[in-house]
Amino acid sequence: MIVTIDGVAASGKSSVAARVARELGVPFVSSGLLYRGVARLCLREHVNPDDEDALLDLVRRCPLDLRPREQGNEIWCGHQDLTGELHTHEVDETVSHVAKHPRLRDWVNEQLRHVQGSFVVEGRDMGTAVFPQANAKFYLTASPRVRAQRRVQERDEDIGEVEAALRLRDEKDAAQSAPARDAVLIDTSNLSLDDVVANVLRAVRA
Ligand SMILES: Nc1ncnc2c1ncn2[C@@H]1O[C@H](COP(=O)(O)OP(=O)(O)OP(=O)(O)O)[C@@H](O)[C@H]1O
Numbered sequence: 182m183i184v185t186i187d188g189v190a191a192s193g194k195s196s197v198a199a200r201v202a203r204e205l206g207v208p209f210v211s212s213g214l215l216y217r218g219v220a221r222l223c224l225r226e227h228v229n230p231d232d233e234d235a236l237l238d239l240v241r242r243c244p245l246d247l248r249p250r251e252q253g254n255e256i257w258c259g260h261q262d263l264t265g266e267l268h269t270h271e272v273d274e275t276v277s278h279v280a281k282h283p284r285l286r287d288w289v290n291e292q293l294r295h296v297q298g299s300f301v302v303e304g305r306d307m308g309t310a311v312f313p314q315a316n317a318k319f320y321l322t323a324s325p326r327v328r329a330q331r332r333v334q335e336r337d338e339d340i341g342e343v344e345a346a347l348r349l350r351d352e353k354d355a356a357q358s359a360p361a362r363d364a365v366l367i368d369t370s371n372l373s374l375d376d377v378v379a380n381v382l383r384a385v386r387a
Pocket residue numbers: 188189190191192193194195196197213331332335369372373374375377
């Protein structure tokens with residue numbers, strides 16, 4: 182069984198996917214971490230994120246390994262665990278540049294399609310481009326203000342700046358972020374995490 186959870190930035194995709202996967206007893210997979218891993222490598226190796234050929238060369242030289250773990254996914258580059266370096270301001274600013282390239286997206290999608298068995302996967306285009314055959318599809322939204330409020334509880338940042346950055350990332354990611362036609366849309370603005378998880382599980386088990 183494949184369950185896809187797509188949605189806009191900071192809408193709760195990874196928190197919901199992790200909880201739903203735990204309830205279903207299957208792994209959860211975070212596609213955004215692969216894009217974030219490439220952005221991290223770009224910053225480290227001083228590669229231009231707008232140069233697709235250079236990015237493809239980078240992932241050939243420094244292959245990334247996505248490891249689904251119950252407590253969260255990890256991204257490794259050889260013997261180096263990059264996981265702790267993926268949710269920084271710099272990566273947030275770079276990642277949409279990386280994610281706009283079709284051939285780089287093909288590379289990411291190929292890594293994801295190697296995942297075997299049942300799983301819950303989250304991202305932007307999991308229910309559309311990558312796993313159109315999924316058994317259940319969800320698309321999470323929340324107002325930019327609510328998403329910014331949730332983010333500042335995790336990171337000590339200015340709420341206005343966080344909201345502006347989220348709006349900008351939504352715009353940059355819009356091309357690959359349309360909901361699947363058969364996805365259940367959930368506006369989480371006024372729902373707790375428990376409510377969203379319960380709604381998803383109810384629909385999956387129906
Ligand atoms: N329904 C909810 N109610 C309250 N807080 C929530 C809810 N959903 C998620 N959160 C909180 O909002 C924050 C962002 O959630 P999360 O990281 O899961 O979003 P995301 O969509 O995976 O983000 P990103 O796109 O940046 O990877 C987390 O602190 C999470 O605990």
